[in-house]
Structures are given as C-alpha cells and as structure tokens.
Amino acid sequence: MEKETRAVFIGGVQVGGGAPVVVQSMTNTKTTDIEKTCAQISRLAQNGCELVRVAVPDEESVQALAGILKETPIPLIADIHFDYRLALGSIAAGVHGIRINPGNIGSPKRVEAIIKAARERNIPIRIGVNSGSLPEEKIKEFGSPGAEAMVDTLADYVRFFEEREFFHIKLSVKSTSVLETITANREVSSHFPYPIHLGLTEAGTLRRGLVNSVAALAPLLLDGIGDTVRISLTEDPACEVRATWDLLRAVGLRRRGLNIYSCPTCGRCEIELEKMVKEIEKATEGIQKDLNIAVMGCSVNGPGEAREADLGLAGGRGFGVIFSKGKPLGTYPADKLIQVFVEKIKEFPG
Numbered sequence: 001m002e003k004e005t006r007a008v009f010i011g012g013v014q015v016g017g018g019a020p021v022v023v024q025s026m027t028n029t030k031t032t033d034i035e036k037t038c039a040q041i042s043r044l045a046q047n048g049c050e051l052v053r054v055a056v057p058d059e060e061s062v063q064a065l066a067g068i069l070k071e072t073p074i075p076l077i078a079d080i081h082f083d084y085r086l087a088l089g090s091i092a093a094g095v096h097g098i099r100i101n102p103g104n105i106g107s108p109k110r111v112e113a114i115i116k117a118a119r120e121r122n123i124p125i126r127i128g129v130n131s132g133s134l135p136e137e138k139i140k141e142f143g144s145p146g147a148e149a150m151v152d153t154l155a156d157y158v159r160f161f162e163e164r165e166f167f168h169i170k171l172s173v174k175s176t177s178v179l180e181t182i183t184a185n186r187e188v189s190s191h192f193p194y195p196i197h198l199g200l201t202e203a204g205t206l207r208r209g210l211v212n213s214v215a216a217l218a219p220l221l222l223d224g225i226g227d228t229v230r231i232s233l234t235e236d237p238a239c240e241v242r243a244t245w246d247l248l249r250a251v252g253l254r255r256r257g258l259n260i261y262s263c264p265t266c267g268r269c270e271i272e273l274e275k276m277v278k279e280i281e282k283a284t285e286g287i288q289k290d291l292n293i294a295v296m297g298c299s300v301n302g303p304g305e306a307r308e309a310d311l312g313l314a315g316g317r318g319f320g321v322i323f324s325k326g327k328p329l330g331t332y333p334a335d336k337l338i339q340v341f342v343e344k345i346k347e348f349p350g
Helices: 034-046 059-071 084-093 108-121 136-142 147-163 178-191 206-222 237-250 273-283 302-307 334-347
Strands: 008-010 013-015 022-026 051-055 076-079 097-100 125-130 169-174 259-262 292-296 311-316 319-324 327-333
Touching (some): 022 237, 034 051, 034 059, 034 237, 051 059, 059 084, 076 084, 084 097, 084 108, 097 108, 108 147, 136 147, 147 169, 169 178, 178 206, 206 237, 311 334
Parallel strands (some): 051 076, 076 097, 097 125, 259 292, 292 311
Antiparallel strands (some): 311 319, 319 327
C-alpha cells in the first residue's frame, strides 16, 4: 500500500501527496553545451522522463541554465556540490528544483542562504545523502557508511531545515549496496513525512545496473515507498528512463508504452528470435501506446502466449502468424514478418 507523503511541486509536476511515482533521469552531457544538453533532455522527455537533473559544477554551467530552461519540455533540477554560490545562481536562473548534500556545502550560513533563496522562489530542495559522502564522524560513530549512518546523517539535515521552517523538501538516501539501500529507505519512510527519491547509486553498466537497481527498488516500491525514481546506469540516459518505466509497470504502479515480451528460445525455435525482437524494439521505440506485445519463437507455447497479448507473433520455419486479441490476422513469410507486425502495432488503437 502506497504511503502518502507531503506533496511538493517541481515545476508543474507533483511529487508525493498521492501523485503517481515520477520518472526521473540526469543528463550526461556537459551542461555548458546548451545544444547537446537540450537535445538530450528532449530525447529523455520523448522516452517518458518527467523530471531531469543537470550537473552544475561551475559558473559557466550556471550561465548555461537560462538557455536550457528556454528549451526544456520538463522541469529542470540543478545538482549542486561544494559551492553554495552555484545553488544561488541556479535558483536565480529559474531552475525548478535544487539537489544538495548539505554536508559538502560548507558552513550552516551557506545552507541557510540556499534555503532563503529557494523559499523566495518557492522551489523544493532535495536533501541527498550518499554512502560515499558521509561525514567522517558518522562513519566512526556507526562503524561503517551503512544504513544507520546514512539515516542519522539525513535526520540531522532534516532537523536543520525544519528548524528554519523550510518543509518544501524531498529526501534521498543512496548506497551502492542493495540491502543497505532498502534498509535505509524503509527507515526514512517510517520517520519522515516527506517525499522520497529512490535510486541505487553507481549501480553499474546495463546488465549489472539493471539487476542491482531492480533488486533494490522493487521491494521498496511494492511497500509503497518512493515518490520519484531513477535507475542509474553507465549507459545512455534514455535507457534509464525506459528501464524505470518497465520497472514501474512490472510492480503495477505506472503504464506507458509497449510492453514487449518474448520467449528465451530453445532448440524448438525456428526463427532468429533475438534479432527479430531487437528490430521490433528499435522500430517501435517512440510508440507510447499502452499495449502488450508478444514475440514467440515456436509452435509449442508461442501461439497460445501470443494470443494473450494485444498483438502477438508466433514464428515458424520460414513464416509467422500474427494475432490480435487472440484472433489470427494472418500468416506471413519471414522476410515480411517484422514489417507487417510493426505496421499492425502502429495501426492498433491505444
């Protein structure tokens, strides 16, 4: 059951307060390259990204924000470390949210200056704590940079913000450890009413990153924990967005775009299924209809499973059968099968 948290608004996007879990990603372009950054944000949005974060490591990046804000189709969050003046400049430029780790900003007065500026612009601040950047005293106190140290550090920061009557906050605790991430976020959820951003920091490349992220995030989402989500990958950020949507669909929280599933193949397979599925995925990448698409490789389970989908394909030796809602639409030669199937997907209402 979803835990309802306080609502905050990042641009026009509601986070928490009963709103659907929001899909987030981060650009990997140089923020100073306005053209490339805007192009990547546009592509992320086309793939379903609803909030995007950009790195702001220097004054040149701050100066680039105005140009990016003119073009971005989704709310923009500035990621700030170390220099509070970069946060102030980003807020003045008009970003829709700020992400900081108060522990690396410096003196309390500098954090207070960020709070004051965010209050004036009515934008939220995400308080981010990572296992790799905890205060040394916390690591010594708890013996490791694990869940206890992360949650205790976050509690100190939240108290600081609350004492200054700033409640327009979102929280995140991230670790490279799946189990520590789960434990920490459950603790945060039980102690604080604020929306939570979920992610596994430095998750890894595509295969390992997906496995680790799903292992960490699915249990939390099924517990009703999490208001924004990012699957972090050493990969094209668009892959993060598509993977996040796949995860949210799998746990029954959001549905967007095609759900393409296929059999793992075996000795009965009579077609080049792996190649076929990849070609179908590529050809339908921009389609956002909420459809279940089955691509099966043989005549044993293929026809039955394909019939369960909105559109299904069951391959045979040199041919394939296409189904729609359980009814066969026709049998097609192998060299025409993908073309016809993609056309059927595009034509299908949804």
